[in-house]
Amino acid sequence: MKKLLILSGKGGTGKTTTAAAFAAFSGARALADCDVDAPNLHLVLGRAETPVVSEFLGGDKAHIDADLCDRCGLCKDHCRFHAIEETNGGYAVNEFACEGCGVCAWVCPKMAVNLSTDVAGEKQLYRGDGVFSTARLKMGRGNSGKLVAEVKRDLYRNAGDADLAILDGSPGIGCPVIASVSGVDLILIVAEPSRSGLSDLMRLMKTARGLHVGLCVAVNKWDVSPDTTRAIEDLCRAEDVPFVGRVPYDGELAKAARGEGSMESLDSPGKQALYAVYENTMKLL
Amino acid sequence: MKTAVLSGKGGAGKTMAAVNLAASLGCAVYVDCDVEEPNGHIFLKPEGEQQETVCVKVPTFDSDRCVGCRKCVDHCRFHALVFIKGKPMFFPEVCHGCGLCSLVCREGAVQEAERPIGVLKTGRSGNLTVVTGVLNEGEVSGVPLIEAALRSAKGEDVIIDGPPGSACNVMECVKGADVCLIVAEPTAFGLHNFLMVAELCRVLHKPHAVLLNKVTEPYEPMEEALRTLNIPVLGRLPYDATWARSLSDGQLLAAEDETVRALFRSIYDRLKEVAG
Numbered sequence: 001m002k003k004l005l006i007l008s009g010k011g012g013t014g015k016t017t018t019a020a021a022f023a024a025f026s027g028a029r030a031l032a033d034c035d036v037d038a039p040n041l042h043l044v045l046g047r048a049e050t051p052v053v054s055e056f057l058g059g060d061k062a063h064i065d066a067d068l069c070d071r072c073g074l075c076k077d078h079c080r081f082h083a084i085e086e087t088n089g090g091y092a093v094n095e096f097a098c099e100g101c102g103v104c105a106w107v108c109p110k111m112a113v114n115l116s117t118d119v120a121g122e123k124q125l126y127r128g129d130g131v132f133s134t135a136r137l138k139m140g141r142g143n144s145g146k147l148v149a150e151v152k153r154d155l156y157r158n159a160g161d162a163d164l165a166i167l168d169g170s171p172g173i174g175c176p177v178i179a180s181v182s183g184v185d186l187i188l189i190v191a192e193p194s195r196s197g198l199s200d201l202m203r204l205m206k207t208a209r210g211l212h213v214g215l216c217v218a219v220n221k222w223d224v225s226p227d228t229t230r231a232i233e234d235l236c237r238a239e240d241v242p243f244v245g246r247v248p249y250d251g252e253l254a255k256a257a258r259g260e261g262s263m264e265s266l267d268s269p270g271k272q273a274l275y276a277v278y279e280n281t282m283k284l285l
Numbered sequence: 286m287k288t289a290v291l292s293g294k295g296g297a298g299k300t301m302a303a304v305n306l307a308a309s310l311g312c313a314v315y316v317d318c319d320v321e322e323p324n325g326h327i328f329l330k331p332e333g334e335q336q337e338t339v340c341v342k343v344p345t346f347d348s349d350r351c352v353g354c355r356k357c358v359d360h361c362r363f364h365a366l367v368f369i370k371g372k373p374m375f376f377p378e379v380c381h382g383c384g385l386c387s388l389v390c391r392e393g394a395v396q397e398a399e400r401p402i403g404v405l406k407t408g409r410s411g412n413l414t415v416v417t418g419v420l421n422e423g424e425v426s427g428v429p430l431i432e433a434a435l436r437s438a439k440g441e442d443v444i445i446d447g448p449p450g451s452a453c454n455v456m457e458c459v460k461g462a463d464v465c466l467i468v469a470e471p472t473a474f475g476l477h478n479f480l481m482v483a484e485l486c487r488v489l490h491k492p493h494a495v496l497l498n499k500v501t502e503p504y505e506p507m508e509e510a511l512r513t514l515n516i517p518v519l520g521r522l523p524y525d526a527t528w529a530r531s532l533s534d535g536q537l538l539a540a541e542d543e544t545v546r547a548l549f550r551s552i553y554d555r556l557k558e559v560a561g
Contacts, residue, residue, distance in 0.1 A: 009322055011295005011449040016474065037450035038293050038478040060362065080342075080383055096456060096489065101383030102362050139485040142453030145425065171295040171449050172321035175425040194533035196300065196324040203322060206422040225533045258473060 001030065001156075002285050003165045005184040007208075009200030011171035013192040014220040014247075017257040018274070019168035020044040024263040025278045029130035030162040032155040034180040035170035036121065036147045037137045044259045045132060051124035056135060056150060058120025058143035060100035062093045068112035075104035075113060096140045121147050123154060131158045144170075145179035152180070164285075173207040181211050186285050188244070188277075189217045193228035201232065205239060215241050216284055218277045222246035244280035247273040286560055287443040288553075289462035289491075293478030295449035298468045298498035298522070301532055302549075303446035304328040306466075308539040309549035312412040314440035318458050319448040320403060320418035320427035327535040331408030331415035339418070339433045340399035342382040346373055350394035357386035357395055378425055403430045405437060414440065428457050435461040442553075451481045459486060464560035465493040466519070466552075471504035479507075483516060494559045496552065499524040517559055519552045 004022070008015045016033075019041060023031055033041035062083070064075070069090055076084040076091060083097035084104060093104075095118075105113040120141035126132040133155035135147050152167070159165060167184065170176045181187065187208055191201045201217070208215050217236050222229040229246055236243040247253075250270020256263045263271070290303040300317075304325050307315035317325040344357075353371040365380040366373045373386075377400060387395040403420040418434040420427040431454060435445070447458040459465055465486050469479040479495070486493040494517045497507070501524045511518060531538060538545045 008295075010324075011292075012297060013295075035450075037452040037455075038295070038481065040294075040474045040477055043473050043477060078384070078388070096460070099381050099383065100362060101381055101385055102360065103383050103385045103388065106360070106385060106388060136481075137452060139451060139481060140456060140488045142456075144450075144452040172319075173422060174321045174420065174427055174454070176450075176452070177321075178423075178425055192296075195327045195535035196322075197533075199324060199327065200322040203422055210423045224529060228533065 001159060001162055001165055003167065003184040004281065004285055005167045005169050005180055005187045006190060007169040007177060007187055007204060008171055008190045009173065009204035010192055010197045013190045013197060015190050016040045016044065016168055017254055018188070018190050018220070019166055020257045021263060021274050022166050022278055025275060026164055026166070028162070028164045028166045030155055030159040030165035031130070031132045032151050032165065032167045033134040034148045034151055034167050034176065036135045036144050036151065036176060038170065039134055039136060041168045042134050044257065046259050047126045047128065047132060049126060049128040051126045054123045055119045056121035056123050056147050057117050058141055058146065059118060060102070060115040061095050061098050061118040062100065062104050063114050063116065064091055064093055065112045065114065066090050068110045070110050072109065074107045074109070078103050078107045099142070123150060125154050125158060127158060130162070131155060133158070145175035148176045148179035152183070173204055177207070178211065181208065181213055184213060186214045186216065186281070188281050189215065191217055191219050191232055193219055193222055193225040193232060195228070198228060198231060202235070205241065214284070216244045216281060217241055218244045219246045221249040223248045242284055244284070245273060245277035247277060286464065286557060287445060287462045288556055289445040289447050289458045289465045290468060291447045291455060291458065291465055291482050292449060292468045293451055293482040294470060294475050297470045297475060299449070300324050300328070300446055302466065302468045302496055302498070303444050304537060305539040305545060306549045306553060307413055307444040308537055309546040310442050310553060313442040313444055314414045314416065314438045315444050315446065316434050316438040317417040317446045318431045318434055319446055320420040320430045320434070321448060323417050323419055325446050326415065326417050328537045329410040329413060329415050331406070331410045331417070334406045334408035337405045338401045339403050339405055339430050340401050341429050342384065342397045343377055343380055343400045344375065344386050344395045345398045346375065347394045347396065348372060350392045352392055356389045360385050360389045403427070405430070405433055407437065427454050431457045451485050455482070456485065456489070459489050459491050462491060464556055465491050466556060467493055467495045468498050469495050469507070470499050471497055471507045476504070476507045476510060480510060483514060492559050492561060494519045494556060497521045517555070519555045520548065
């Protein structure tokens, strides 16, 4: 199975729209949404069947037993994450700051601190007509990289003999992005022709190069700034990264990709351009 | 007052709102906490930037002192240590810097050193102080850099430009703020991600309000959600192709246009009421 990951660096450039359109073009039977703290692909796919839902266990969280605590404060002194707070004479763990490292439990002379597993989100696996793996991080929890790894694992385990997997990634260059990159065959970066988009693209390219995965770049809404689009093409040439096409702003295409119209029957300049991007990407894959 | 500008969905207009809000106030501090992809500097063009390296603590292992008891390996909850050939082997990418390995080592074989993860730049743009956190490419977590940026931002009016999403990096910005301004696109995607950030604000007990951006036509599900959750709407900015081109070129809308400055000042006045 070939695995294609769609990233963008900057948010809002059209990752999910592109992923949904590619899914429609290819009839791919394995899809995943790795943007676990702002997932949207499920809104587009509109899958009717009920998903298999499972808990995502993040890190542990500490709890202080007030009856055993003798208020020595060693836990608070040693916590590097400022997660121990004083409460009228005692101490309590701020669950949003606790990283579950266990330092507080180790330093406590009264054994008053326990660590327990924390449910940090929910995974959904759709297994009707093709597999779609997605998840949602619980608000106030970290561990997004670990959740991304589990979303991918659930996809691969259930993908059967699918020959193509399309993964919708998250913006940025940090933990969820790095977790989404591991093991994929190719990354398509959907870039936006703006000063911000160019800066974000350069940082993402540098990050991806460090992870040794093949890259290609497309520009979405290129007509917003033809000059910046050319600058992006020049950058790709200089960096020896394949440039797979430019797509004009096209409201109808965006609507069709969001599921508000039919992708098959659409015949617009945007769709033709995006289809060319799809074909060029598949050749590289 | 510290204001965190958030959005959930990327590209909704966080940086546009944050830089123009800061510029409209005249004398303020703008802090770019989108450390993975910081873009505020493109619009504010800060001058005379001072740079400071931000580090996290990582353990170092003295193999002469190490007796191979593997206590450090067994206690690490982040799997940052693996026991190979009788000694701990360290994987810095997954280390949280909690210090437990050095606490449990009875031989004094685990010391701590500083590892750089990014830089903090501080410069001036007119009357504004501009603080920018820039995470090194390849680093997993920008949270310590966000903490450092928020610590260094001191002033009467602080505008925090947050990252997209709603994970730990966003949470750090919410925790450091008095009030949150959520910039939302009235679309199905925008609504879904807006609801997640609004929930995060609620969970962390932070007052919050919304600024609708790129409004083309009324989107009833968004209006209904705002009514149900009783979240104040501080403005509705229409989609404007001229604005889009100016923003694409890195132009500060408030620099040229008094009506833009007045608009953002009125948004800020209402934010103060929301903050209470």
